[in-house]
Amino acid sequence: MQKFANPARFLKLAETLLPPIxxxxxxxxxxxxxxxxxxxxxxYQQGETVRIMFVHVPAAWMALMVYTSMAAASIMAAIFRHPxxxxxxxxxxxxxxxxxxxxxxxxxxxGKPMWGAWWVWDARLTSVFVLLLLYLGYxxxxxxxxxxxxxxxxxxxxxxxxxxxxxxxxxxxxxxxxLHQGASVFRMGGPTIDARMLxxxxxxxxxxxxxxxxxxxxxxxxxxxxxxxxxxxLAGIEGR
Amino acid sequence: MDWNAAHxxxxxxxxxxxxxxxxFLMVFILLRDRKLKRQIATLDRERDRRDG
Numbered sequence: 001m002q003k004f005a006n007p008a009r010f011l012k013l014a015e016t017l018l019p020p021i022x023x024x025x026x027x028x029x030x031x032x033x034x035x036x037x038x039x040x041x042x043x044y045q046q047g048e049t050v051r052i053m054f055v056h057v058p059a060a061w062m063a064l065m066v067y068t069s070m071a072a073a074s075i076m077a078a079i080f081r082h083p084x085x086x087x088x089x090x091x092x093x094x095x096x097x098x099x100x101x102x103x104x105x106x107x108x109x110x111g112k113p114m115w116g117a118w119w120v121w122d123a124r125l126t127s128v129f130v131l132l133l134l135y136l137g138y139x140x141x142x143x144x145x146x147x148x149x150x151x152x153x154x155x156x157x158x159x160x161x162x163x164x165x166x167x168x169x170x171x172x173x174x175x176x177x178x179l180h181q182g183a184s185v186f187r188m189g190g191p192t193i194d195a196r197m198l199x200x201x202x203x204x205x206x207x208x209x210x211x212x213x214x215x216x217x218x219x220x221x222x223x224x225x226x227x228x229x230x231x232x233x234l235a236g237i238e239g240r
Numbered sequence: 241m242d243w244n245a246a247h248x249x250x251x252x253x254x255x256x257x258x259x260x261x262x263x264f265l266m267v268f269i270l271l272r273d274r275k276l277k278r279q280i281a282t283l284d285r286e287r288d289r290r291d292g
Contacts, residue, residue: 052251106257221273222272
């Protein structure tokens with residue numbers, strides 16, 4: 001990882017990786033949408049409404065995965081002083097926040113016809129809402145504190161401390177009574193979901209993951225550019 | 241997919257919201273990247289002109 005600590009090397013790598021990532025992302029979304037809307041069968045209880053799963057579940061998985069990667073990057077920044085680690089966490093936050101928001105909205109759109117309510121304050125929904133607040137809090141730290149070193153330090157603390165919520169989200173359906181269904185893919189004993197529904201779900205999850213990687217690379221490139229811009233402006237002020 | 245099934249409007253809304261949200265995110269990130277690149281190029285030009 002230290003090999004890519006050099007921003008110039010990272011930018012070169014991003015430039016090489018982005019075109020194939022965008023290509024595979026488009027293919028994955030096309031295949032995932034076709035399988036989700038055409039080949040996947042309706043559920044015997046939920047009917048066509050089950051198709052919301054193919055956009056809701058990948059968004060929820062990504063919301064958890066992105067926060068986990070932000071916490072991991074923050075730990076790397078704190079221990080190894082990797083210069084790109086804080087940038088990676090900062091760049092990932094708005095992407096993760098959007099996935100989290102989409103998981104909440106699509107969950108609500110699924111909840112209304114199935115549970116008869118747009119929202120209930122049960123453990124899973126509340127813990128995902130807390131995750132969204134953690135994302136917003138993390139982003140607010142970077143916005144509110146002008147000194148980038150101080151902002152990075154406080155943002156790291158928020159990311160690492162907030163990680164405690166990730167296992168709470170994951171196991172909330174096991175620890176407390178919940179309207180939300182339990183795990184049916186990542187569980188001991190393997191998935192309980194039918195293969196005709198599992199494959200579209202996995203392909204959509206792949207598409208969301210690739211989109212995240214592509215957007216993260218662009219957002220990190222922007223962070224490097226912003227840092228350079230700050231240096232150029234400072235040099236300009238000193239040069240006058 | 242049965243377009244006349246019960247609650248189909250919820251399915252359509254979920255897909256529409258998801259893709260609108262992802263498209264907004266993409267446009268926001270790509271435009272910011274482009275804007276920053278342009279600003280750096282302008283500052284680089286100004287610095288070169290100043291330094292001769």
